[in-house]
Amino acid sequence: xTAVSQTPKYLxxxxxxxxxxxxxxNLGHDTMYWYKQDSKKFLKIMFSYNNxxxxxxxxxxxxxxxxxxxxxxxxxxxxxxxxGDSAVYFCASSQDLGLPYEQYFGPGTRLTVT
Amino acid sequence: AxxxxxxxxxxxxxxxxxxxxxxxxxTRDTTYYLFWYKQPPxxxxxxxxxxxxxxxxxxxxxxxxxxxxxxxxxFNFTIxxxxxVDSAVYFCALNEETSxxxxxxxxxxxxxxNP
Numbered sequence: 296x297t298a299v300s301q302t303p304k305y306l307x308x309x310x311x312x313x314x315x316x317x318x319x320x321n322l323g324h325d326t327m328y329w330y331k332q333d334s335k336k337f338l339k340i341m342f343s344y345n346n347x348x349x350x351x352x353x354x355x356x357x358x359x360x361x362x363x364x365x366x367x368x369x370x371x372x373x374x375x376x377x378x379g380d381s382a383v384y385f386c387a388s389s390q391d392l393g394l395p396y397e398q399y400f401g402p403g404t405r406l407t408v409t
Numbered sequence: 410a411x412x413x414x415x416x417x418x419x420x421x422x423x424x425x426x427x428x429x430x431x432x433x434x435x436t437r438d439t440t441y442y443l444f445w446y447k448q449p450p451x452x453x454x455x456x457x458x459x460x461x462x463x464x465x466x467x468x469x470x471x472x473x474x475x476x477x478x479x480x481x482x483x484f485n486f487t488i489x490x491x492x493x494v495d496s497a498v499y500f501c502a503l504n505e506e507t508s509x510x511x512x513x514x515x516x517x518x519x520x521x522x523n524p
Binding site: 326328335336337338339340343345350351383385387389395396397398399400401402403405 | 448454512514
C-alpha cells in the first residue's frame with residue numbers, strides 16, 4: 296500500500312495554463328506539506344496544513360493555492376503557470392504538528408512548463 | 410535563522426570504501442531536531458534518521474552511522490563498505506522547535522558509488 300501518493304507523476308503544460316496536483320496519505324497523519332525541488336535539487340517548503348488548517352505559508356506566489364478537503368488530502372492548484380514553476384513538487388505528511396516527527400514523502404510530481 | 414550546509418556537492422567512491430557525508434547546521438534554538446533523507450535516482454525521498462538536540466549519542470544502523478556533535482554543530486553521516494545501491498542524493502535537514510514543523514534542508518550531497 297502506498298503511504299503518500301501523488302497524481303500525476305509527470306505533468307507537461309504550457310505557460311498560462313492552470314493545473315492541479317493531488318496528494319493523498321493513508322497513514323492517518325494530521326499534518327501534510329508541499330515542497331518544491333528545483334533543478335539544483337534544492338528542497339523548500341511551500342505549505343503546511345494541520346487537520347485541514349493552513350499552518351505554514353512560505354513566500355509563495357498567490358498563483359499557488361493549496362486545498363485540503365480532509366486531513367488525508369492536500370491538493371495543489373497552480374494558476375497561470377510560468378516557466379519558473381518547472382520543478383518537482385513533493386507532498387509529505389507527518390504524524391503531528393506539535394512534535395517534529397519524520398515526514399513521509401510522496402513520489403513527486405515533475406512539472407514541466409513550456 | 411536556521412540554516413543547513415552540506416559543503417560536499419558530489420562525492421564519488423569505489424564500492425566497499427567508507428564515505429562520510431558532512432552536515433553543519435546553524436540555529437539559535439536550544440531544542441531542535443536533525444534529519445537525514447536519501448533520494449535515490451528513482452526520485453522519492455526516504456527518511457533515514459531523526460535526532461534531537463539533547464541526545465548526542467552516536468547511532469549505528471547496519472552500515473550507516475551518524476555522528477552528532479553539538480560543539481561543532483555537525484551531524485555527519487557515514488556509510489561503511491559502500492555499495493552501488495547507496496548511490497543517491499543525501500539531504501540533511503533541521504527543524505527548530507520554534508518553527509513548528511518547518512524543515513530546512515541542506516543543498517544535498519550526490520553520492521556515486523562505482524563498482
